[in-house]
Amino acid sequence: MNMHEADEMRHETPRRDRRARPLDAVRLDELALVYVARFATSTGRLGAYLARKVKERGWEGDSPADIDAIVARMVERGYVDDAGYAQARGQGLLRRGYGARRVAESLSRDGIAPPLVEEASGSERERRLAALAFARRRRMGPFARPGTFGAGSAGDDEQEAGLDPAMRARQVAAFLRAGHSLGAARALIEAADVASAEEWVDEADDS
Incomplete structure (x- = not known):
């Protein structure tokens, strides 16, 4: 469970729900409305939430719970928009320094x-x-x-001496875990100074 999911679970269900009566179609629809009013969400997250509530509280409807129909109604009413959710979530993760792979994993x-x-x-x-x-x-x-670079280097000459190989490997691994490409990791780890790193960003071709 990621922090985004944990935050929702802390707020989505009042304590009284632990003793609440089983759900039916009306109460399940009400739960969906409360959820989308409180959280920016996707169709997948809303469907998973409703399925979890049915499992936790039980079902007493005359027919099986039609979660897909409820989710579809929320979309039709404009309460759930996967495209808007994906853009907002993706941009938020990018601003926090996560790479495209981590963004894709989260949205998937x-x-x-x-x-x-x-x-x-x-x-x-x-x-x-x-x-x-x-x-x-x-x-x-x-x-x-200062002091991150190779042993025996000093002052402004540190960066020219290069990273200790073990430190370099750890930094590359950290970039990859954050979802960045190997090329991005190498470009920034090897950048001579901040200006060079910013120039690398400006060289991006978005055409």
């Missing part, structure tokens, strides 16, 4: 269709900006603290 878990996932994963420039933000936040490449 939320049930977003592949074409929308691709659109929300950012342009080449946005992906490079995300990698730059990650390097700055984690103090890697040109943002590294």
Whole structure:
């Protein structure tokens, strides 16, 4: 469970629901309305939430719970918009320094269709900006603290001496875990200074 899901679960269900009566079509529809009013969500997340509520509380309707129909009504009313959700979620993750792969993984878990996932994963420039933000936040490449570079180097000559191989491997691994490409990791770790890193971002071809 990611932080986004945990936050929803903390707020979505009052304590009284633990003793609430089983659901029927009307009460399930009411739960859906409350949920979409409180959270920006996707069709996949809404469907999973409703299925979980039926499992937790039981069902006393005359026919099986039609979760797909409820989700479809929320879409028709404009309460759920997968494209808008994907764009907002994707841009938020990119601004926090996560790469396109992590964005795609998050949106796929939320049930977003592949074409929308691709659109929300950012342009080449946005992906490079995300990698730059990650390097700055984690103090890697040109943002590294003094003493990060190879033994025997000193002062302004540190970066020219190069990273210790073990440190370099750890930094590359950190970029990859955050969803960035190997090329982005190498470009930023090897950047001579902040200006060079920013120039690499500006060289992105979004045509």
